[in-house]
Amino acid sequence: MNIIQLRKIINSYLSGKAASKEKQLIDQYLQQAWENRQAPDDTEIQRLLVLDNLRNAMRPRMYIRWISAAAASLLLLVTAGTAWHYSEELEEWVHPIPMKQVYVAKYRVQKIMLPDSSVAILNGGTLIEYPATFHGKHRTVKVNGEAYFDVVPDKHPFVINGPNLRVTVLGTSFILTDSMQTTKPAVSVKTGKVAVSVASITQQVGAAEELVYDLQKNQINLIRQQEIDMDWITKSMVFDDNTLQEVFTTIEHVYHVNISCDNDNIRHQRFTGAFESTDTLEDMLRVLSVSYRLHLTKHNNSIVIR
Known part of the structure; x- marks a missing residue:
């Protein structure tokens, strides 16, 4: 029995559409586990053990032994009286969501x-x-x-x-x-x-x-x-006592431009403020220029600040 067949049987069993022989075999193991139950008292421990055992049982290299391991894991569920409580986790493992x-x-x-x-x-x-x-x-x-x-x-x-x-x-x-x-x-x-x-x-x-x-x-x-x-949720950029160099770098990444500034005094000045999602690149540059008396020269995607 391969992993694809195993997945089909588990899907059928969970949906109540398993063939009579398959259902009978799994139910038989469930009944056996109920009679010989040794499940831990802690529900979360039960859950982790069950899922771990099921995953191990469903690995591709597990062939005919899968039914014993998988059923034994399912039986732990029955010992707690909550077999279907874990059907969601099992189904998500069989059909993982990206x-x-x-x-x-x-x-x-x-x-x-x-x-x-x-x-x-x-x-x-x-x-x-x-x-x-x-x-x-x-x-x-x-x-x-x-x-x-x-x-x-x-x-x-x-x-x-x-x-x-x-x-x-x-x-x-x-x-x-x-x-x-x-x-x-x-x-x-x-x-x-x-x-x-x-x-x-x-x-x-x-x-x-x-x-x-x-x-x-x-x-x-x-x-x-x-x-x-909640002021920040309407913004596109938020700065809190950041250097102008950090501001320039962020603007570069957002608008795909190159900003150069050779003046250390400018680059190390601090800025606290936010820009709205509707603000354009020109709006942001204008705010910085007026606030710090900067001289900006823009040519295509290159911006020089002095």
Whole structure:
């Protein structure tokens, strides 16, 4: 029996369309495992063991032995009385959904449309990972950085996993700030309500509220009547006390131009500000020129600053 046949049988079994002999054989192993069950008490441990055993059983080099290993794994599910609880994970492994990744460079802001038409606006330095299509009981994405979400209401919960926080919603808008570098990840809710999980604790956060988790103190703070800073979500570039050289470099990457400046005094000056998505290259250069009394010469895609 090869891996393709195995996948077909599992698909048929999960959908209730397996041939009588196939169903009888798997049911036989399920019954045997029920009678000789040795499943751990911890549900999450059961889940991990089941999925790991199933994946091992479905490797191409496993031929006739697959039915014993796969069935034994399925039987662990029955020992917990939740065989169908894991059918989603099994089906997703048999038919993996392609994942997409979007990384937004520093000082940039980017808007993306998720498969369910929910909107995510990513701040600079943020990475998001999500499936090409949402499938199953949850709409799950991963975020490392800062992102604003406007989630389309749906019966399937929308779940965002960050390095430190897990946010679950049905339909709402909020900002998640959570990365490997931050010491105080936070969730700021604009509309609706979200459930934020930190370790084993889950806290409800409503509109105009902000949850801040202090990693060093292992402490959760809920701030009510909080004004949510959303100015950055309408911008295309955001700078906070950055050097003009960093500003020039960002503009170069965005507009595919070459900016040269030999004056160290100019390049090391600091800039705090943001540019709207509707601002053109000329608008940005004009702002910088007036603010720092710069002399700009533009020829085709080359810009010289003095």
